[in-house]
Amino acid sequence: MALKFLPFKRSSTADGAPIAVDLADRATARTADCSGTRVHYWEYAPACDTPASRTIVMVHGFRGDHHGLERVVELLPEHRIIMPDLPGFGASPAFAPGTHGTGRHDVPGYGAFLASFLDTLGLGPDTVLLGHSFGSIVTSHFVAANPGRVFPLILVNPIASPALEGPKGVMTKLAVFYYWASARLPARLGNALLRSKLIVYVMSVTMAKTRDKALLAFIHGQHHAYFSGFANRDMLLEAFQASVSGTVREVAAKLALPTLLIAGSEDEIATLPNQHKLLGLLPDGELVVIDKVGHLIHYETPEPAAEAINNFLERHPAP
Incomplete structure (x- = not known):
């Protein structure tokens, strides 16, 4: 097992453009x-x-879509990268009843989808799998259930412990009520609450750590443009419940392949102490910590993230 710290790198343009x-x-x-x-x-x-x-197949986080990881994609020009909008998010429709197991938008449901997606595209066991945030839960559980299907595994801002256990447990409980109430209110009111620009802005401000005005403007613009691209309230509630209850930790011991964790030193959702605990559970794990960033590594510090990915893949070539 290995641990490495990477310094913060400015992601904005030099002139603030x-x-x-x-x-x-x-x-x-x-x-x-x-x-x-x-x-x-x-x-x-x-x-x-x-x-x-x-x-590399990349799996985005909760309420995101393929746009969220494009700053990292841009810095990996030598690789072929494939990114789906998870069913129910972005341009992809929600699961039809009875498809992908139970038809629920939970970890098993998305795992069944991922298996079908890889098979449909004819992607073999030399495929690299990367998951961000909620995507880290989906990808790690998929790998644990399908050993030898991909190689290796990369987890960005991995969810190492249930959100209700963390320092923001009270805020998580409020969020649980927010999604539950939004699903129970009359449709017009519930959708308005879920897509409220003010609430999306508060979520964005809470997660961002940078003080760079140009970068903040980019982050807020991305969240306003794509954070409300979900199919319906019921699937969003299912996915949210999965995101705050599932963890990588649950299956860490079964991840019998090289696994890279890329964590932010100031992440309040996937906290650094829990990343160290997760590293100790992995049979073949590495942890790269990027300084002065939280849960938005993909937006704020894509350069060191891409550097860590390239370095990891150089040392773990296709089998």
């Missing part, structure tokens, strides 16, 4: 029928092929 992601030359929007769900996904072709080039 607006931040923009430019992947037009690499990105292709596609759809695939995965066991009854017509999922939308994006394929980012490698800008240059090298002997170290890999195919």
Whole structure:
């Protein structure tokens, strides 16, 4: 097991100009029928092929979509990257009843979807799997249930303990009530509450650690543009309940492949002490800690995250 600290790196432009992601030359929007769900996904072709080039499937976090990880994608030009909008989020519809196991938007449901997605695209065991936040729960449980299916595993801001146990436990309980009430209120009022610009802004401010005005503007813009792209209130409640109850820790001992944890030193959702505990449970784990960032590594510090990913993949080539 290994532990490494990486310094904070400025992610804004030197003159404070607006931040923009430019992947037009690499990105292709596609759809695939995965066991009854017509999922939308994006394929980012490698800008240059090298002997170290890999195919990486990335799984975004709760209330996100493929846009959230594009700053990291931009810094991995030698790799082919595939990112679905998880069913119920972004452009992908919710699960139809009875599909993907129970048809629920929970960890087993998304795990069944991920298995179908990899099979549908013909992605073999040399595929790299990366999950961010809630995506770390989905991907780790999938790997534990399907040994040898991918290699290796990368978890960004991994959820190492149930949210109700953390220092923000009271806030999590309030969030549980918020999602529960929003699902029970009349549809118009419940949807308005879930998509409230004020609440989305508060969530964004709470998670961001940077003081860079251009970067903050980018983060808030991303959250306002994509954080409310969910199919319906019921699936959102199911996914939220899964996000605050499931953990990587539950299956850590079963992750019998090289696993990289990329954590933020100031993460209040996936706290650093719990990352160290998680590292101790992994059979073959490494922990990279990025300084001065919290739960938004993918937005605030994509450079050191991409550096850690490339370094990890160089040391763990395709089997």
